[in-house]
């Protein structure tokens with residue numbers, strides 16, 4: 001793989017999509033001609049299945065496998081070919097979302113769901129080169145989501161506190177891959193920090 005994979009992670013409402021949009025418009029980032037993508041994927045068979053699953057009371061294991069199927073399809077159809085072509089890929093959510101979220105949804109079904117979900121990916125996923133964790137108090141994130149948050153089952157403070165804990169443990173385990181961003185700062189400050197880190201990272205090679 002010649003290209004680099006950069007991922008944006010964090011709880012719902014942490015500001016990932018806002019930054020992803022800003023990165024697409026940023027002239028310094030555009031020079032690298034990155035491929036922008038996201039998980040769950042949009043408008044695909046697997047992405048639509050995930051969308052349906054998260055809008056209903058789907059069995060948590062079934063939901064994990066749908067998210068994972070979407071990841072496999074995403075890797076095969078977009079991520080791997082882009083990296084093999086030397087492209088920089090920037091994904092709004094990726095595997096760490098599975099480890100952090102399904103690490104919580106499956107806690108009554110499995111002994112150590114986070115590790116189990118990780119092990120399920122180990123032999124075939126591509127580990128990102130750089131991951132931004134948009135870290136924020138769930139209260140602030142849920143408030144930001146307003147009415148939108150009331151419609152989805154994951155945007156609940158207590159649940160997101162546990163997801164945030166999982167993200168922070170993942171970041172602690174791999175300090176060389178993760179950059180933890182204070183996502184409660186202003187949109188301008190968050191964008192500036194992310195742009196600066198991406199440029200440093202790409203130029204370093």
Ligand SMILES: Nc1ncnc2c1ncn2[C@@H]1O[C@H](COP(=O)(O)OP(=O)(O)OP(=O)(O)O)[C@@H](O)[C@H]1O
Nearest residue numbers: 011012013014015016017018144145185186187190
């Ligand atoms: N730094 C910021 N300060 C204040 N508000 C912000 C900031 N970043 C984003 N927002 C606002 O917070 C809300 C959620 O942001 P956004 O959709 O980017 O989050 P997200 O992490 O992509 O959420 P999700 O994962 O649920 O899609 C939006 O209304 C956005 O305008």
Ligand SMILES: Cc1cn([C@H]2C[C@H](O)[C@@H](COP(=O)(O)O)O2)c(=O)[nH]c1=O
Nearest residue numbers: 012039040067093094097098101102154
């Ligand atoms: C990839 C992925 C996502 N989720 C959760 C996180 C969100 O609540 C929804 C959809 O994501 P969006 O960025 O808000 O569109 O799904 C998850 O639980 N597991 C995953 O692997």
